[in-house]
Amino acid sequence: MSYGLLKGKRGIIFGALDENSIAWKTAERVHEEGARFVLTNAPIAMRMGTINQLAEKTGSTIIPADATSLEDLEHLVTESVKVLGGKIDFVLHSIGMSVNVRKGRSYTDQKYDWTAKGWDVSAGSFHKVMQVLYKQDAMSEWGSIVALSYMAAQRVFPDYNDMADNKSFLESVARSFGYFFGRDKKVRVNTISQSPTPTTAGKGVKGFDGFISYAEKMSPLGNASALDCANYTVTLFSDLTRKVTLQNLFHDGGFSNMGVSDAVMQVFEDE
Numbered sequence: 001m002s003y004g005l006l007k008g009k010r011g012i013i014f015g016a017l018d019e020n021s022i023a024w025k026t027a028e029r030v031h032e033e034g035a036r037f038v039l040t041n042a043p044i045a046m047r048m049g050t051i052n053q054l055a056e057k058t059g060s061t062i063i064p065a066d067a068t069s070l071e072d073l074e075h076l077v078t079e080s081v082k083v084l085g086g087k088i089d090f091v092l093h094s095i096g097m098s099v100n101v102r103k104g105r106s107y108t109d110q111k112y113d114w115t116a117k118g119w120d121v122s123a124g125s126f127h128k129v130m131q132v133l134y135k136q137d138a139m140s141e142w143g144s145i146v147a148l149s150y151m152a153a154q155r156v157f158p159d160y161n162d163m164a165d166n167k168s169f170l171e172s173v174a175r176s177f178g179y180f181f182g183r184d185k186k187v188r189v190n191t192i193s194q195s196p197t198p199t200t201a202g203k204g205v206k207g208f209d210g211f212i213s214y215a216e217k218m219s220p221l222g223n224a225s226a227l228d229c230a231n232y233t234v235t236l237f238s239d240l241t242r243k244v245t246l247q248n249l250f251h252d253g254g255f256s257n258m259g260v261s262d263a264v265m266q267v268f269e270d271e
């Protein structure tokens, strides 16, 4: 269902790789709500994924950018303002990658140049994106910037590895940059802390299948899907949430406030 919540708004969406991506679902929903946007991803993802289909479906332009490259980001923002015909109302940062996770190195055996690379892609890039937007004065007043996070920023999930530290950093950047963006440009900045979701990035985490079932059993409303996340993001891009900023917003069916559930207790009572 469409509510026309984003009619006339312009945006940039990072991180749509394939139809499972949270950014993909968000692009589809944002399109249905009446917004126009530029799609962007790392040049290598252009070859791996199917972003062209999404661009066609939503009438969007694709501008490749490695989110760790200031030069790419400067080009992306300048061109987006031109292509869309005005300042940007919303930005989705939906980017995450750990080389240590990918190559099976545990948290206690990290290769630090991989740690640094993962940090740059997953967390440093969020600061870079905002700094470029801020310096180019490319955001409209009452615009909205959202990045995606995970609860391992607050609590221990051993196999989430160095991504836990990256998410803590990401959430901190949202608060710190959000202050300046709010004070100077009336732009809000938030992170959404999303349930485990079966995407390329999600499934890359060791033990993902067990973990997603555990989270499902723990959450009174069950896990939030990628589409649920897209819907929540639409509200944060809309004018209905203008005074929400500097927040890490849990979007997880209630998981983050649970201690234990009947469904999980049952597993142990049956033992």
Ligand SMILES: NC(=O)c1ccc[n+]([C@@H]2O[C@H](COP(=O)([O-])OP(=O)(O)OC[C@H]3O[C@@H](n4cnc5c(N)ncnc54)[C@H](O)[C@@H]3O)[C@@H](O)[C@H]2O)c1
Binding pocket: 014, 015, 016, 017, 018, 020, 021, 022, 023, 041, 042, 045, 065, 066, 067, 068, 093, 094, 095, 096, 097, 121, 148, 149, 150, 193, 194, 195, 196, 197, 198, 199, 200, 201, 202, 203
């Ligand atoms: N899937 C989950 O369980 C889950 C849970 C909570 C939060 N998140 C977060 O959601 C976000 C989106 O991930 P997803 O689950 O949709 O997976 P995904 O694999 O579909 O998306 C990750 C994206 O990051 C992009 N990316 C990687 N390196 C990049 C670079 N240098 N420059 C630009 N883009 C780059 C990839 O190309 C890909 O499109 C991530 O921040 C992820 O950590 C995911």
